[in-house]
Amino acid sequence: MKRLFLLIPIVFICFPGLSQSPDSLLIRKIFDNALNNRDAYNNLRQLCGETPGRLVGSDASIEALKIMKNYFEQMRADKVYLQEFTTDAWMCDSASVFLVSGTGKLKLLHCDALGPSSSTPEMGITAQVVEVHSLDEVKKLGKEALESKIVFYNRPWDNSFINTFYGYGNMVDQRGRGPALAAECGAAAVVVRSVTNSLDYYPHTGSTRFGEVKIPAVAISTLDADLLSKTLENDPGAKINLFVEAKDLKQITSYNLIAEITGTEFPDEYIVVGGHIDAWHNTQGAHDDGAGCVMSADVLRLFKDLNIRNKRTLRAVMFMDEELYQSGGVAYAESVKEKGEKHLFALESDGGAFTPRYFTVSANPEVVATLAKFQPLLHPYGIDEIKAGWGGVDIGPLKDQGIPLAGYGTDSQRYFDMHHSPNDSFDKINLRELQLGCGNMAAFIYLIDKYGIE
Amino acid sequence: MKRLFLLIPIVFICFPGLSQSPDSLLIRKIFDNALNNRDAYNNLRQLCGETPGRLVGSDASIEALKIMKNYFEQMRADKVYLQEFTTDAWMCDSASVFLVSGTGKLKLLHCDALGPSSSTPEMGITAQVVEVHSLDEVKKLGKEALESKIVFYNRPWDNSFINTFYGYGNMVDQRGRGPALAAECGAAAVVVRSVTNSLDYYPHTGSTRFGEVKIPAVAISTLDADLLSKTLENDPGAKINLFVEAKDLKQITSYNLIAEITGTEFPDEYIVVGGHIDAWHNTQGAHDDGAGCVMSADVLRLFKDLNIRNKRTLRAVMFMDEELYQSGGVAYAESVKEKGEKHLFALESDGGAFTPRYFTVSANPEVVATLAKFQPLLHPYGIDEIKAGWGGVDIGPLKDQGIPLAGYGTDSQRYFDMHHSPNDSFDKINLRELQLGCGNMAAFIYLIDKYGIE
Numbered sequence: 001m002k003r004l005f006l007l008i009p010i011v012f013i014c015f016p017g018l019s020q021s022p023d024s025l026l027i028r029k030i031f032d033n034a035l036n037n038r039d040a041y042n043n044l045r046q047l048c049g050e051t052p053g054r055l056v057g058s059d060a061s062i063e064a065l066k067i068m069k070n071y072f073e074q075m076r077a078d079k080v081y082l083q084e085f086t087t088d089a090w091m092c093d094s095a096s097v098f099l100v101s102g103t104g105k106l107k108l109l110h111c112d113a114l115g116p117s118s119s120t121p122e123m124g125i126t127a128q129v130v131e132v133h134s135l136d137e138v139k140k141l142g143k144e145a146l147e148s149k150i151v152f153y154n155r156p157w158d159n160s161f162i163n164t165f166y167g168y169g170n171m172v173d174q175r176g177r178g179p180a181l182a183a184e185c186g187a188a189a190v191v192v193r194s195v196t197n198s199l200d201y202y203p204h205t206g207s208t209r210f211g212e213v214k215i216p217a218v219a220i221s222t223l224d225a226d227l228l229s230k231t232l233e234n235d236p237g238a239k240i241n242l243f244v245e246a247k248d249l250k251q252i253t254s255y256n257l258i259a260e261i262t263g264t265e266f267p268d269e270y271i272v273v274g275g276h277i278d279a280w281h282n283t284q285g286a287h288d289d290g291a292g293c294v295m296s297a298d299v300l301r302l303f304k305d306l307n308i309r310n311k312r313t314l315r316a317v318m319f320m321d322e323e324l325y326q327s328g329g330v331a332y333a334e335s336v337k338e339k340g341e342k343h344l345f346a347l348e349s350d351g352g353a354f355t356p357r358y359f360t361v362s363a364n365p366e367v368v369a370t371l372a373k374f375q376p377l378l379h380p381y382g383i384d385e386i387k388a389g390w391g392g393v394d395i396g397p398l399k400d401q402g403i404p405l406a407g408y409g410t411d412s413q414r415y416f417d418m419h420h421s422p423n424d425s426f427d428k429i430n431l432r433e434l435q436l437g438c439g440n441m442a443a444f445i446y447l448i449d450k451y452g453i454e
Numbered sequence: 455m456k457r458l459f460l461l462i463p464i465v466f467i468c469f470p471g472l473s474q475s476p477d478s479l480l481i482r483k484i485f486d487n488a489l490n491n492r493d494a495y496n497n498l499r500q501l502c503g504e505t506p507g508r509l510v511g512s513d514a515s516i517e518a519l520k521i522m523k524n525y526f527e528q529m530r531a532d533k534v535y536l537q538e539f540t541t542d543a544w545m546c547d548s549a550s551v552f553l554v555s556g557t558g559k560l561k562l563l564h565c566d567a568l569g570p571s572s573s574t575p576e577m578g579i580t581a582q583v584v585e586v587h588s589l590d591e592v593k594k595l596g597k598e599a600l601e602s603k604i605v606f607y608n609r610p611w612d613n614s615f616i617n618t619f620y621g622y623g624n625m626v627d628q629r630g631r632g633p634a635l636a637a638e639c640g641a642a643a644v645v646v647r648s649v650t651n652s653l654d655y656y657p658h659t660g661s662t663r664f665g666e667v668k669i670p671a672v673a674i675s676t677l678d679a680d681l682l683s684k685t686l687e688n689d690p691g692a693k694i695n696l697f698v699e700a701k702d703l704k705q706i707t708s709y710n711l712i713a714e715i716t717g718t719e720f721p722d723e724y725i726v727v728g729g730h731i732d733a734w735h736n737t738q739g740a741h742d743d744g745a746g747c748v749m750s751a752d753v754l755r756l757f758k759d760l761n762i763r764n765k766r767t768l769r770a771v772m773f774m775d776e777e778l779y780q781s782g783g784v785a786y787a788e789s790v791k792e793k794g795e796k797h798l799f800a801l802e803s804d805g806g807a808f809t810p811r812y813f814t815v816s817a818n819p820e821v822v823a824t825l826a827k828f829q830p831l832l833h834p835y836g837i838d839e840i841k842a843g844w845g846g847v848d849i850g851p852l853k854d855q856g857i858p859l860a861g862y863g864t865d866s867q868r869y870f871d872m873h874h875s876p877n878d879s880f881d882k883i884n885l886r887e888l889q890l891g892c893g894n895m896a897a898f899i900y901l902i903d904k905y906g907i908e
Contacts, residue, residue: 035613159489162835164886197886355809355865381616384838411809411865413886432618432651432867 023450027377027443030302034439037305040298041431043071044291048284048426055115055281056321056328057089057249064277065257068293068318072259075301079262082255083335087327089249090116092281095218096243097191099228100126102235109224112203112282113244114175114192115324118214124243125150125216127188131232135173138181147186150240152232153178154225157197164197164412165351168419171195172206179208179217189242190217193225194421202421205280207324216244256328257318261303265311271449272315272346273299273441276322276394283424287352287415291434293318295349295408298438299445310449312344319394322350326393333397343403345448348392349441352418353434354410356382359444360389363404367453371406374447381440404453408441477904481831481897484756488893491759494752495885497525498745502738502880509569509735510775510782511543511703518731519711522747522772526713529755533716536709537789541781543703544570546735549672550697551645553682554580556689563678566657566736567698568629568646569778572668578697579604579670581642585686589627592635601640604694606686607632608679611651618651618866619805622873625649626660633662633671643696644671647679648875656875659734661778670698710782711772715757719765725903726769726800727753727895730776730848737878741806741869745888747772749803749862752892753899764903766798773848776804780847787851797857799902802846803895806872807888808864810836813898814843817858821907825860828901835894858907862895
């Protein structure tokens with residue numbers, strides 16, 4: 001209560017319209033609807049159940065587009081269409097890692113290929129393992145120590161970061177750039193400790209960027225990484241047999257899915273809300289990022305159900321290929337540029353459907369300050385801050401065109417237990433947390449459409 | 455960032471010492487330790503695995519005390535002892551509800567007895583069902599309509615409350631006072647829709663208060679409540695066969711568990727941190743309230759591990775019997791009064807181990823304001839507010855002695871999916887969320903011990 005008393009006068013001073021009842025009443029209506037509607041939840045259940053592993057180029061990715069297209073058509077969005085583009089892709093059929101200790105014992109570790117790992121020969125690669133904890137260490141060791149070896153990146157997660165995205169950022173270089181560096185040093189293959197705070201048997205895959213030389217690269221579970229490290233301590237000559245069967249797909253056709261509710265006043269001005277429909281080959285992709293897609297779709301549903309007459313055209317975009325090559329986001333931004341479509345704003349959700357905490361805005365400080373004034377209206381629904389920060393990978397390419405971007409921020413504690421692993425499954429979704437995401441995204445978009453961001 | 459800039463000057467003005475580095479550094483140390491320690495998690499795993507259903511009077515409740523006593527002794531707390539008291543108790547052996555439709559078909563519903571339900575005859579009670587949605591409706595219907603009937607309270611959860619504790623408060627009168635009222639009207643038994651926002655097959659039990667007449671009373675799952683309601687629509691003569699086998703236990707001996715770290719300056723002044731060790735007969739009681747106990751124990755561990763020399767005596771209390779008769783909290787407060795023990799402050803955690811959000815303070819406005827000044831130091835760790843509000847059921851009886859109380863507040867979205875049901879199991883605990891609770895409770899206590907609350 002104390003806090004509300006503090007905020008109300010500030011709102012009056014800064015933005016008189018906001019504290020008047022129509023906005024807070026309309027937002028209350030949005031939440032009353034969102035908290036009693038299961039469309040987003042049921043759509044996500046369907047995506048998870050019917051289209052796990054929907055990496056770009058997969059049949060599942062096309063099925064997922066169909067499911068969401070069908071939903072938008074059923075809700076009678078004004079336009080529903082696929083945006084075609086071509087991209088390289090990659091497909092993983094199989095991966096395995098056996099630990100071969102000094103006594104000749106074989107142990108199968110929990111692993112998955114990083115994308116786009118190259119394949120091994122049919123019998124795999126068997127080689128000695130060199131454990132390292134940083135890219136610098138690999139540079140120092142160089143070709144002499146690493147040629148034909150399997151490089152094992154094993155710097156663990158630092159638990160001290162409170163927001164787990166910082167923990168991720170602090171560790172992910174090993175996965176993102178480690179394999180390319182090891183390849184430069186002549187390594188035969190790379191094994192990476194899964195980028196997660198969780199100690200368990202799930203392998204967490206993810207993307208890696210190669211230079212000219214591609215080598216096989218896999219993630220192993222954190223518990224297996226600990227086991228491998230301990231084994232190497234006792235038996236420095238221990239080997240790994242690593243097998244990957246994967247293939248690169250060249251210039252395939254894929255699609256973003258777009259659905260619109262035409263604006264009543266400025267139909268040629270667009271507000272985008274989106275998530276990415278693709279997910280790694282090893283997961284249902286419930287939080288990453290089926291949730292972002294179904295919540296974005298629910299923003300449109302809420303506008304239609306409540307008959308909110310948006311001034312600008314509201315466009316939900318289900319971006320393809322966030323995970324591997326980010327080709328969907330690039331294709332979307334190119335199309336915007338080519339058609340000269342005026343975009344007021346783009347919002348992405350790609351942090352899972354956990355309890356709402358904030359919006360981060362990637363724009364100039366004046367825009368950030370303008371959007372931050374909406375925070376008191378969203379505070380009753382869990383939004384503690386609207387502040388400068390990250391927009392999203394898929395909407396990122398719009399930044400060059402000067403379009404203000406924002407990301408929906410949820411509580412981060414549980415995200416990396418699941419991220420890019422089989423653990424990111426539908427049963428980890430909490431109905432109310434998902435519904436609160438739908439409501440907050442819709443309410444934020446409503447305010448931006450109504451007041452603009454000038 | 456914006457927000458921090460706003461807060462720092464306020465801190466300087468109001469409480470100069472707080473923004474200096476020693477406090478923030480010490481709190482950082484508390485979290486570095488808490489986020490890398492699994493004692494609380496492992497203790498909770500043991501409680502859940504070895505002592506489910508630890509209602510006062512049960513063997514499991516005594517085993518749970520032993521587990522925590524052993525832990526406090528291992529950490530070399532200065533004092534570890536049981537506080538004996540006598541109380542009535544209740545034990546449930548079995549409960550079942552069969553739906554008997556017009557065609558004579560039997561369907562077993564998911565149910566559990568409310569505490570302290572009375573028993574039915576061996577063959578159960580078979581009677582017609584009268585569905586109601588409020589206590590007022592029961593009063594209006596009265597004896598004429600309800601005598602010898604089974605009253606079925608079925609007003610559903612209102613999803614529109616954002617904080618789910620308000621949703622609970624809005625619905626729980628049916629369980630808490632509904633059976634007594636129905637008994638006054640001569641009803642044979644009561645069936646209550648589970649007090650939860652979740653649509654599932656878990657029965658959520660809980661306490662009910664009878665007057666002079668006790669009757670059998672059970673909760674059925676929300677999905678079964680919907681089924682029963684629909685059946686009654688089609689077949690108003692449908693009956694229920696309800697069976698409960700339970701017994702009252704008179705004046706048994708039970709215990710609170712107390713562990714202390716003696717204060718260096720004011721050993722005769724006490725700061726209490728606690729949770730309740732009992733849990734309903736149908737659940738592991740992971741969030742409610744095994745979590746509160748193991749986090750409270752972890753506060754002591756953190757003080758010892760980090761060699762924080764508390765000025766006042768820090769006392770962790772594992773309260774018995776929060777669920778049924780609240781006898782442990784009453785016994786503790788009586789002992790405090792009897793011994794004339796000076797208590798500076800008492801903190802309780804009984805809202806589950808979800809991500810941290812706030813502390814609520816039950817004290818005079820000056821004390822609330824004093825404690826609220828600590829918020830900026832805890833904000834980096836998730837505490838958005840320290841505000842007036844609820845302390846806790848177990849520490850509640852201390853209020854009469856003028857002792858300031860506080861409750862640790864977590865995100866409420868998931869709590870009532872599990873509350874008082876078999877769904878409140880250890881697998882629902884997130885390690886980091888639990889660890890953040892340990893850290894925040896320890897940091898809050900550290901500040902209160904250091905600065906007092908005058």
